[in-house]
Amino acid sequence: MKILANSTLIVLIAAIGLGKARAQQIPKDLGFFLSQAKSSSPLLKDLSNQRKSLAIDSMVTRATAGPQLSANGAGLYAPVVHGYGYDExxxxxxxxxxxxxxxxxxxxxxxxxxxxxxxxxxxxxxRYAGKLSTFDLERTITDQYLLAYASQEQQRFSSEVVSLLQKEDALLKTLTRTNVYKQSEYLTFLVTLQQQQLAEKQAEIQYRNDYATLAYMAGMQDTTRTRLQEPKLQDTQLLENRTFFMKKFELDSMRNDNLKKGIDLNYRPKLGVYANGGYSSSLVLQPYKNFGASVGFTFSVPIYDGHQRKMQYQKLQISGETINAYRDFFSSQQRQQLQLIRQQISQTNGLFNKINEQIKFSKGLIEVDSRLLHTGDLRIADFIIAINNYMSAQSLYRQTMINKLKLINQYNYWNK
Incomplete structure (x- = not known):
């Protein structure tokens, strides 16, 4: 029974370990890191709390607008000693x-x-600041995700190249021993293999760093690396009226109008009423009868204050002109920015056909060269050149794809 219990425990521990390993291998997409970053952002939490605080300010304002009841009390004793003291x-x-x-x-x-x-x-x-912060966070996290994904793919491709060269290494050793290839040619191949092994390790280190940076920016505590899914970004259609960034200038103008209305209200008549009841006595004559009540009103009308109202109007007018200048400049810059990015995306798309043709040709050449290499009808140097050409084409494709995705990320940010 004891042996059976121990066996059950071992199986259970192994199952848990296998479950964790599988959980760690589950690929993560861009949406996962965006969700993590938003939920852990202290700035977004701060802005959310500020909105809650403003809701309380509204309730306080409404409360102060109603009748205000207060309790008041005061006492006085001014002694006169030998004729010295306050006038009674x-x-x-x-x-x-x-x-x-x-x-x-x-x-x-x-x-x-x-x-x-x-x-x-x-x-x-x-609320606008919260949306803007969210958009900034999404853009930053997306850029870092693209960088980490590119590093992951580079590391994967480097491993494939090393595997390919290692397969050829065993054959070339045999062909070199049988004098099909010279020792110097094989050493050239071996140097290339060692260089690619080193490149693979460097790519692994780079991927670790980029993934750790991504996890750090997303506020993740668990930095266990998992495979990143290919990012799917689609550029949005060009909007005729991009209203989000314009909302800031609209709010500034509305705030100016609100301040102007507040200035006008300060120059309107003010009328207040009050009532009180209680006890007030000098304690000299029949203090027990000094209970009473009173009612009254207050009224005031501003007449002259040195033309302060006009000066405040002038300040608001200057502020409005500044807002309009910033709005017009930003609108122009936004249009130019979108046109430039759109042009860059179009130019980048034009490269893919040529790059794919180069990859197809380079890969086919490697397959042909590999067969010739096995029969000793090809110089090792030519095979290495074919490998390098294939690697360059693949690297160019990955870099071009990542650049396109980054451009799409920028375009979607500004096209709000």
């Missing part, structure tokens, strides 16, 4: 008061509404 005509010697006071501003509805509109504009600005 002014102080009454002592006083005690305590009352409840109710205050309400009758003409504050538009002011409160303007404050709420200002808070809403702040919320819209934070």
């Amino acid at each position: 005509v002014i102080t009454n010697g002592q006083a005690l008061e305590g009352y409840l006071s109710l205050n309400y501003d009758l003409l504050n509805k538009k002011r409160v509404q303007n404050q709420l509109e200002g808070i809403k504009l702040q919320g819209d600005s934070i």
Whole structure:
């Protein structure tokens, strides 16, 4: 029974280990890293908390617009010793008061509404900043994912080349021993093999670094490397009205309008009413009768303040002109940027047919040279040249594809 239990435990541990190994081998796509980066971004969490805070500010503004009830109390004792002390005509010697006071501003509805509109504009600005931060994060993570994927493919291709050369190595050793090839030719091949083995190790190191950087940027704690899936990026159609980046300038203009409305409201009449009730006494004459109440109002109208209103208008006008200048410049730059990227994508697409033809030709040449090599009818140097040409063509294809994907990533970012 003990042996059976131990065997069961061993099988269970092996199964768990196999499950973990398979889990680590599950390929990860670009969406996985984007999701990880968004969920771990402190900036996005900060902006989300700022929106929650603004919701509380709105409630505070509405609360302060209603009637305000407060409790107040005060006491005074001013002794007079041997004729020295405060004038009792002014102080009454002592006083005690305590009352409840109710205050309400009758003409504050538009002011409160303007404050709420200002808070809403702040919320819209934070929401815009959140979307912009998300787009920036997506662009950055996508670029790093493309870099890591390119490193992965380079490492994979280097392994394939090394495997190909190692297969030929065994045959060339035999052919060299039988004097079909010279020792110097075989040594040339061996140097090429060793160079490719070194290149494979370098590609592995580069892939490790690029993957670790990707995981770091995505805020991942587990940096266990897994195979990256081929990224699927499609360039969006050119939008006639790219409104996202223009939203910033629209919000700035609306904020200016809100400030102007606030200035106007500050020059309107203000009317408030109040009421209080409680106890107020000098404690000199019948203090038990000094309970009472009072009502009243306050009213004010601005008449002259040195033309401050006009000056504030001028500042807002200057700010508006600045906003328009930035908007027009950005709109022009955005159009040029998209046209340039679109042109680069088109030019890049034009390279693929030629590169694919070169790869097809180079691969076919390697197959022919390999057969000739086996019969001793080809110089080893020519076989090495064919291998190098094939590697160069493959490297050019991968680099061109990654460049295209990076251009698409940039294009999609600006074409919002």
